[in-house]
Amino acid sequence: MLNTALNSFGAQVLFATSSDENYPPERMIDGNMETFWLSTGIFPQEFIIRFPDNMKISVISIHSFNIKRLRIEQSTNEEAEDFKVMAEKEFEQTEGSLQTNEISLDCSNATHLRFLILSGYDHFVSVHKVGIQA
Amino acid sequence: MVKLRARCILVGDAAVGKSALSQMFCSDGSHFQKNYTMTAGVELLVKSMSIPETNDSVELYIFDTAGRETFAETCEKMWGQPSVVCVVFEISSLDSFNSCSRWLERVRAHCNGLQLPGVLVGNKSDLASRREVETAVAQEWAREQGLQYHETSAKEMENCDAPFLSLAQAFHAMYQDRRQIIQRLSWDPTDHQ
Numbered sequence: 001m002l003n004t005a006l007n008s009f010g011a012q013v014l015f016a017t018s019s020d021e022n023y024p025p026e027r028m029i030d031g032n033m034e035t036f037w038l039s040t041g042i043f044p045q046e047f048i049i050r051f052p053d054n055m056k057i058s059v060i061s062i063h064s065f066n067i068k069r070l071r072i073e074q075s076t077n078e079e080a081e082d083f084k085v086m087a088e089k090e091f092e093q094t095e096g097s098l099q100t101n102e103i104s105l106d107c108s109n110a111t112h113l114r115f116l117i118l119s120g121y122d123h124f125v126s127v128h129k130v131g132i133q134a
Numbered sequence: 135m136v137k138l139r140a141r142c143i144l145v146g147d148a149a150v151g152k153s154a155l156s157q158m159f160c161s162d163g164s165h166f167q168k169n170y171t172m173t174a175g176v177e178l179l180v181k182s183m184s185i186p187e188t189n190d191s192v193e194l195y196i197f198d199t200a201g202r203e204t205f206a207e208t209c210e211k212m213w214g215q216p217s218v219v220c221v222v223f224e225i226s227s228l229d230s231f232n233s234c235s236r237w238l239e240r241v242r243a244h245c246n247g248l249q250l251p252g253v254l255v256g257n258k259s260d261l262a263s264r265r266e267v268e269t270a271v272a273q274e275w276a277r278e279q280g281l282q283y284h285e286t287s288a289k290e291m292e293n294c295d296a297p298f299l300s301l302a303q304a305f306h307a308m309y310q311d312r313r314q315i316i317q318r319l320s321w322d323p324t325d326h327q
Contacts, residue, residue, distance in 0.1 A: 020136035020313075034320050038313060041139040041217060041305070042195070065316050098319065123217055123248060123305075124312045128320055 002061050002102075002131040005031025010052035014080055014112070017046045028127045033063055033098070036128040045117040048080050049130065054111050059133040060087075061102045066125045067091050069118040072103065074110035083114050093121045098128060135189040137182070140305045142194045142298075143213050143244075145237040146222035147230040148172060148201035151257040154288035155222060156198045159298050163291045173200045176212045183302035192302035196220075206240075213244050218301040219252035225285065226258055228266040238279060251304035252281045253297040260287040 006029035016025035018040035025047055027035040039045045054076060062070070069090050073083035086108055091099050117125055144152050153173050157165050160179045177198040184191045199209045219241045223230035234254065242250060254276040256267060269285065276283035282304070284297045 018137075018139065022136070023313075034322060036316065036320060038316065040136055040309070041192075042141050043215060065319065096319070119215070119246075121248075122312060124309060124316075126316045126320075 002059065002133050003031070004131065005029060006049065006130060006132065007031070012050050014048040014050045015046070016048075017044075023126075028130050031129065033128045036065075036126040038126045039117065039120075039124050041123055043117060043119050045125070047115050047127075049113045049115075050080065051111055051113075054109050055132065056107050056134050057105055057110055057113075057132050058107050059102055059104050060113070061100070061129075061131040061133075063128040063130075064091070064099045064101070064126060065094070065128070066120050066122040067099060067117055067127075068093075068120050071116040071118060073114040073116065074108055075112040075114070076109050077111060080112045080114075083112070086110075086113075136309070138190070138192045138305060138309055140192055140194055140217035140301070141214060142196045142218045142220055142301060143216045143241050144196055144198045144220045144222065145241060146201055146255075147227075147233045147237075150201065150222050150224040150227070150230050151288050152201065152222050153177065153198050155255065155257055155286060155294055155297075156196050158288045158291060158294040160196070163294070166289060166291070172202060173198060174202075174205050175200060176209045181298070183299055185303060185306045188306075190306060192305055194218075194298060194302060196298075210240065210244070213241070215246065215248070216241055216244055216250060218305055219250055220255060220297055220301060221252065221281070222255045222257050223267065223272075224258040224261070225256045225267050225272075226261040226264040231256075231267045231272065234275070235279075238281075249308065251301060251308060252279070253300050254279070254281045254283050255297045256283070256285040257288060259285040259292060260290045 013025040023038040179196040
């Protein structure tokens with residue numbers, strides 16, 4: 001499941017704080033590591049993923065570059081509101097390869113996940129793939 | 135097409151014309167403050183700059199910061215993580231030029247090791263008869279610090295866009311560079327055999 005493209009079962013990116021038309025946020029959930037979303041300056045940066053149903057999530061995996069501090073919030077609401085913090089993590093810096101991180105959660109329910117990129121190792125950060133394990 | 139965002143920290147001694155310069159730039163020359171009022175905190179001005187020969191633009195969030203030492207410390211807390219820096223002095227005051235390295239250090243301390251493109255601006259070029267800082271001297275110091283140098287006169291509406299265009303272009307160039315690095319990094323040759 002971690003390797004499944006999120007968009008293949010109806011998940012979508014509802015919102016992202018910045019976008020270059022060549023690197024749209026949908027690229028984070030197309031399952032392809034070569035395509036990515038690129039932030040366009042100033043932190044924090046944020047994006048929200050919406051699931052078609054309420055999902056039980058045990059692990060979130062993220063392939064990225066130059067993200068430093070990330071906070072993940074969940075909402076069980078039908079609308080993207082009432083977010084609660086699920087996890088906050090500082091990623092290690094990588095050179096010459098992407099950052100690969102898995103974040104375990106204790107089987108939380110969510111209709112929406114909000115990702116807040118609080119800081120970076122550079123002015124611009126990329127997210128290549130977001131996966132979840134139910 | 136991309137719209138970038140940059141946090142531009144504007145610093146320098148009190149009364150060198152930081153507010154006059156940023157307001158001149160943001161109002162396209164329609165607003166020169168004739169009476170001096172000291173900036174006590176941080177004033178935020180926003181303006182979008184188009185990058186020539188592209189469809190891209192950079193939205194500059196200009197943090198016009200009080201130059202007076204009493205206020206400076208509080209102001210620093212509002213800077214966040216700077217994207218670019220604009221250090222201003224007046225060509226008719228050697229003291230204000232000598233303060234530039236201190237201002238630059240102060241902003242760099244907030245960068246957490248991130249690259250900081252910047253410009254040095256010699257304002258009040260209309261006061262050439264009272265010049266205390268030679269262009270060549272300012273240029274040389276700017277070069278050592280990796281800054282672009284511009285002389286402006288906010289009063290005469292001379293060259294006020296140039297420093298900000300320079301900053302926007304430097305930030306845009308950095309974006310292009312990082313974009314290519316990430317593109318190369320994520321390209322997996324085993325998928326393309």
